[in-house]
Amino acid sequence: MLELDGFEAGRRLAGVVFAMAVLLSPVSAQVPAPDTGPGADTPLPAPRPAPEQPAAVNGLAQLAISAQFANDRKPIRSGLAWRILTESADGSAPRIVARSNDPEPSFSLPSGNYVVHAAYGFASGTKRVSLGPQGLRDQVAISAGALSLAGSIGDAPIPAGQLSFSVFVPLQGNSEGRLVTSGAKAGEVIRLPEGTYHVVSTYGDSNAIQRADVKVETGKVTDATLHHRAAKVTLKLVAATGGEAFAGTAFSVLTPGGDVIREAIGAFPQVILAEGDYVLIARQEGQIYSRDFKVESGSDRDIEVLAK
Template sequence: MVCLTASAASAQTLTQPLGGAPQPFGPPPPLGVPSLSQSPPPPLALKQVVVNAGAIFAESNEPIRSGLVWRVFEDRGDTSQPNIVARSSSPTPSFTLAPGNYIVHVAYGFASASKRITVQSGNLNERLVVSAGALRLKGAVGESPIGQNRVTFSVYVPEAQNSEGRLVIANAKPNDVIRLPEGTYHVVSTYGDANAIMRSDLKVESGKVTEATLNHRAATVTLKLVASEGGEAFAGTAFSVLTPGGDVIREAIGAFPSVTLAEGEYVLIARHEGKVYTKEFKVESGLDRDIEVLARAAP
């Protein structure tokens, strides 16, 4: 730090002759000496320091080349809200900082790492170690992959007091790269919007992408109320799909709504113009088909 010392200017007083202009007392200041009315020179700017940052995977020490979000906070040493002074999404950012104390934080999806640094002079190189990997998930029925918009995945962290665990991410799509801290996770795959659900426990290893396909035993059925087999479906029919025990699985209204169901036995109830029709049916995995209820079969 450079200290500047300014010499004090000579004190001056003004005398005001009665009815005349003010006259200075004593000689004027020599050239080059600032008077009290002049602004002091601006302080010299503090020297900036460049911090080059990067992240590596734990275990393998391989550099992380994508998916990073960096933030640099002022380290105030208290409990007040930290102030962000820089951020970047580059895998190897360079931050220009004034001398001081900082916290460098990097996020890799749901995993993160942070480090306290002191910036004084010269350039700094900082490498943060992240214990993280990723999941890439798919869904299938038998050998047939499930379409991108027909299956979603939810990822949970197992907890001792919770059989399913704490939700980390919901509604992830097939082939999404889900970046997570190293550990074991409970994955729930939902095919359609009814009861076609599969579960699996998967392990995420540092620096690796765990790929998994969750195989469903399910099929999609189209519900119809018809006057005769193969006939035209009645519009505005209200359908309810129940288990043999009477639990409602899915309700829909329309001429021929579709529903994806887990393999098993069901009861279909169709309501149209004040009349009720029923039919028992079975869902076989991978066998998509129409389920027709005959209107003449009403009791």
Template sequence: MERAGPRLSRTLALWAALSPGLGLAQEAGPFATPLPQTLPSPSVTGPQLPAPTLEGEAPLSLTATLAGSDRPLRSGLAWRIYEDRTDAGRPAIVARSSAADPSFTLSPGSYVATVTYGFASASKRIVMAGAPVSDQVKVSAGALKLSGAIGEVRIPGAQLAFSVFVPIGTNSEGRLVRSGVKAGELVRLPEGTYHVVSTYGESNAIQRADLKVENGKVTDATLNHRAATVTLKLVAAPGAEAFAGTAFSVLTPGGDTIREAIGAFPAVTLAEGDYVLIARHDGQVFTREFKVESGLDRDIEVVARAS
């Protein structure tokens, strides 16, 4: 085969440079520059476009306000959007949110928007027809804020627990709404009358009250206890050191057990009244009667005398 002349070599080199991927660069002679068989795809950057919506979908924007007020609620909300079904089947949840002012993208149709605010809730029927909709849901709710005191002295919140009931008929504790409510906690409730039970300590220091909750208002109530905290001791003589590992039982004069405790000097909170204290230590039993006066915290000593 004859060697290509200078003019032919230059022609082949130019053809290879203009026609990548044809394999001619390997045969174009010493004047050709090898090119890659494939070229990288160009990189295109730009702003991210929103995901396309289905035909007819449109946004639904919602806010919640307290009944009798135009001030929107900004926290403690739970939203759910249900299908508005005409059959007897259970409606399906199509969207949910905990935002103060949520926005949902919905297809044309009928829906029920429900918002929960604490133990209060409200709902509204919404019709979507392919256009944006903004609406407002009114919630009939107020709140309870509870605390306890003995006379003018506020009881530390850690020593209190509250339970909230809805009265049913003549039963003031007909239905439990919430137990374990802490002092100072805001309990959101529908408008109405509630029965509140306040427990101070872990024994029988209990107070009750009926409280009314009004729309858009916080009912701040202090339940006044008549109780005291006593420290139980078994001693060899008045004012002497207490015996460790003593088992104590606090009884009513009728023999009902109110509280049991073990230790050298356990503290017990009791409602005011008369009690019997039984102390057991090393197989021996000692007793004494004592009285609790409201607001008077003191030591109750049982003297261990040989029988």
């Protein structure tokens, strides 16, 4: 065997290392030749953006929700109260984990199964959803409409402050089977599930009452005016017709049969009464005075009792 001197051995070893480096280099093996053909300078088309999804925040998925009317799919843009509840696998009671009064809220929640509840006044809608890491956008349908109430005497509207309304759901022939709300004011928007309701309108605080059945349709506001037959009377105890009223007089308004309709104390209290016949009793310093009187719808007037 021919023995190489140190210089020749070093030179050959360096050549082998250089050749291996060239062969094994990924850059030299994969770089393509430049394209100099026609259209080489034309840019590639931009990639189409993916559909917008609720973005994840801090590892939590985004649940974006909105509500719509069930019949025409129109969006509900106000009056909503949202609650998000967990749906457990062991059958335990759901637990509220998020709330919002926004029309289209977005919640950051861990992935999992939830119950979405949307309240729209006295109506509501519920939906079960499965929230994954990619997020979810969903809608809840609600079968609901609204009711706006007013009252009148003939063609004259009754001031809102003198009216109150109660709304009932009829049950098995009973028009006032279940109370939905009481003390509602004129012009107030009452949001209700679709259906037929019994409305009771009270003018003043005695017996001027009217009733009507009203239908509420999904996605619509039903305006209903109840027409009263009543009047406002001012009670007075006087020494002579048109005279000054006695202060501190106790008044009782009765039906002809003796049922007490209203009691009041003062020099000239005002009472709103339904159309009809009445008996007025006035008590002053141990003395009792009375008279019969009649109320005609829309005819506000003084009712004087003579102290003699």
